[in-house]
Amino acid sequence: MPRRKPTHDEPCPVARAVDSVGDRWSLLIVRNAFDGMRRFSDFQRSLGVARNILSDRLRKLVEAGILATQPASDGSAYQEYVLTAQGDSLFPVVVALRQWGEQHLFQRGEPHSVLIDKRTGKPLPYMAPRSKEGSAVAPQATEVRKVPQ
Known part of the structure; x- marks a missing residue:
């Protein structure tokens, strides 16, 4: 399967965001991190994802600044994955x-x-x-102002 073109120079924020967290496994890893999961083995057991895919997604989430690694809180030789401020957002x-x-x-x-x-x-x-005034904003009440090309 051909790899898709990276969107790091794409002027659309949605395209860039999807490039960082837009696949199933990445979003489920982030979901599990919000639920307090930190260890590779816990992510693997919970998601049932192949180890190589999990390893790849964790690496990409760390590279994107969404997760960070730190020594395990129990003092063992393992490392843990924790959400960064960017991940929390x-x-x-x-x-x-x-x-x-x-x-x-x-x-x-x-x-x-x-x-x-x-x-x-x-x-x-x-x-x-919501608008600045606090009222709900429907899709048809918005527009995207694209970057001139």
Whole structure:
């Protein structure tokens, strides 16, 4: 399969973001990191992904500045993968994907995991883009101003 052209010089922020975290395994690794997972073996066991693919995705996430490696917190010889500030800022993206999936990929009443606010014990409210004034913004109320070529 031919490799796709890298988008590091692409003027579209969506294209650049997808290049960094747009494949299944990378997003699921980030999701698991938000759930507190840190060890290679835990990611591998949870995801069921081949070791070589996991190793490649972890390396790319570290190179992209989304994850960082650090010595294991238990003092063992292992290393752990932790979210950086850049990785933490992916939280709204993961929440938006989760909520889209809840809305469109499950039948009414079909069980699924739920993201809970620890302070209130309640599910997070639905996320939507908002204007500076706080009102919801629909897709048709926006436009992309492209870079002149």
